Amino acid sequence: MPFGEQPAYLRVADDLRRQIADGALPPHAKLPSQASIRSHYGVSDTVALEARKVLMAEGLVEGRSGSGTYVREAVQPQRLHRSGYRTLGESTPFRQEQTDERVGGTWRAVSERREAGGRIAERLAVDPGEELMCTRYEFRVGDRPMMISTSWEPLRLTARTPVMLPEEGPLAGRGVVQRMAAIDLVVDNVEEEVGARPGLAEEAMVLGGHPGQTVIVISRTYRAGSLPVETADVVVSAERYRVAYHLPVR
Template sequence: MTQPAYQRIADDLRRQVIDGTLAPGDRVPSRAQLRERYEVSDQVALGAVRLLTTEGFLEARSGSGTYVRRKPELKRLARSWYGSSGRDGSPFRTEMQRQGRAGTWRVASESGPASPAVAERLDITAGDPVMCSRYTFLADEQPVMLSTSWEPLDLTHGTPVMFPEEGPHAGAGVVARMRAIGQHVESVQEVVSARPVLQSEAELLGGALGAVVMVIQRTYRTAERAVETADIVVPTDRYEVEYVLPVE
């Protein structure tokens, strides 16, 4: 399948940004220069620039031109959150304290039916009631990541942890909350993938539409069942994820 001309030009410019040929702050060739260099029309050249701007590689400055976007320095999120240091409090807050930053979050929770995908991850039937909680995690009041979690209501309904951020266990991590109702988490599974950011996510994270996000599908399990599953969304232009795994 032949690659459209605007994508071919965008690929070439993207490679130059990635390998440093075009450095942050550099002005990219004008539309006329791109037209001449690649022997394409104005519309094709404009399409390539618009694509890279949408992806967050370039930024337009009114009356000046288009430049390579200066990206913030990558910060690291450690996913070694499941040891003793994070058992009784919020793993996110613990990680932010380690970095010398204030970790907070906004959340909204509501009950509803489990989708087929969520039901499969929780080992329940599609349509079974779950508590869905949507989080925006902040470090020093700046958005770090998003998370949507689901917990089976046949397990938590009528207990003090039914609403994750209300009651006597508000602010605790999943492991501590589940322990409070007699559920002892024994394992956590994380499946990592990447995809373009959704518009709603870009608005919450303050990022560019078209940027790439990392999606971590996390599921907590006891010996008998899954007790919580979540989709954690991390912007790859600002954060990298570190895993520290013990060797036995």
């Protein structure tokens, strides 16, 4: 193959992608069959199959069991706002994760005791196997799931206090900063790391889509000075959301 020349399957995928973008293949239209692609472009079955795989990997089409492959409706990503101005202020769990006050939402949560695994133990600066309170959140806007979050707090800090369970007690449903202040821990800094990975099956069940679709993961740790008091993984669909930060300039 001459330098710079595309493989045949990419040329076919490019042309089908253009037809989707131009509306010649509108949303919900059936993609030409493998035999039709082979005949129209004069390529092999292997090339036709690989071209279809490219479009599926890009999220432009989806397979329906026993029916064929169809063009997906384009999704306009929304913004998930995060702000250095408000992260440490008064908040609910929802507002802690979405700082745009124009967006209202609800959440539900389940807490249980867990032992710290290696990765979480390192983030919380505790020994592996130490007991933690693990809380799993599902956040919704209207009837649509927006994100899921799993948080971990060291029970060495919160056990036998009114804030041991994040969603029960006198400060139920308040943010980490307020809850920790109630036990004389002043949270004054937060660290976030943003990455992406294939979504897990259980995440796809909540957020929609299918296992393997890309999700954005925000790994966050709240600290009181150098002491980690909570760490969490916030997961959103990379197709539906963009993470936007508003940070103060000092």
